[in-house]
Amino acid sequence: MNIGLAWPIVSRFRRYVEGLPDGGVQAVGTTVRADGFDFPFSHQDETTIAYRGRVDFTGHSGLLHVFIEDPEITLHDGEALISIADDFEEPRGRMSFARGAFVREVVDGVVILVIAEPRLTDESCDLFNGAYASGALIDPIVASFPDGRQPVAAR
Numbered sequence: 744m745n746i747g748l749a750w751p752i753v754s755r756f757r758r759y760v761e762g763l764p765d766g767g768v769q770a771v772g773t774t775v776r777a778d779g780f781d782f783p784f785s786h787q788d789e790t791t792i793a794y795r796g797r798v799d800f801t802g803h804s805g806l807l808h809v810f811i812e813d814p815e816i817t818l819h820d821g822e823a824l825i826s827i828a829d830d831f832e833e834p835r836g837r838m839s840f841a842r843g844a845f846v847r848e849v850v851d852g853v854v855i856l857v858i859a860e861p862r863l864t865d866e867s868c869d870l871f872n873g874a875y876a877s878g879a880l881i882d883p884i885v886a887s888f889p890d891g892r893q894p895v896a897a898r
C-alpha cells in the first residue's frame with residue numbers, strides 16, 4: 744500500500760488555473776494525478792503526520808502564484824488540521840489550511856485517515872484572493888502513515 748497524502752488541495756481552484764491561457768501547475772516531489780496530488784510521507788510524532796513536496800499554481804502573467812508545500816496533519820480533539828509551510832515567516836512557519844472531522848482505520852499496519860469534509864480556515868482563504876470564504880468546503884483528504892504502535896513486548 745502507498746503511504747502518503749492523497750490531496751486534491753482545492754480541485755475547483757486547480758480547474759480554474761488549468762483553464763487560464765498561461766495557467767500552470769508545477770509539482771516538485773509530489774505525484775500529479777487527474778484527481779489530486781500524492782505527497783510522500785516524511786515523518787510523524789504523537790500528534791502530527793508530516794508529508795513533503797510542493798505544488799505551485801501560476802497564471803495571470805505572474806500575478807497569481809499560490810504554492811502548497813510540506814503539508815502536515817495535526818490531530819487534536821477529534822479533529823484533523825491540515826497545515827502547509829509558510830515561507831513568508833522568518834523563521835519558516837506554518838499556516839493552517841483546512842480542518843475537519845476524520846475517520847481512522849488500520850489496514851495491514853498502515854493507518855488511513857479520511858477527512859471527508861475539510862473546510863478552509865481564515866488564514867487559507869486569504870491565499871485565494873478572497874474568492875473562497877473561510878469555512879468553504881474543499882475536497883476530501885486521505886492521509887496514510889505507518890501504524891506507530893509497537894507490538895506489546897513480552898515482559
Ligand code: HEM
Nearest residue numbers: 755756759760803804806807808809870871872873874875
Ligand atoms: C490579473 C488578475 C486576475 C484576473 C483578471 C482574474 C480573473 C478571474 C475571473 C474572471 C474569475 C472567474 C472565473 C470563472 O468563474 O471561471 C476568477 C476566479 C478566481 N480567481 Fe482570479 N483573477 C486574477 C487574479 C487572481 C489571483 C492573483 C488569484 C490568487 C489566487 C486568483 C484566484 C481566483 C480564484 C480562487 C477564483 C475562483 C475560481 C473558482 O473556484 O471558480 N485570481 N478570477
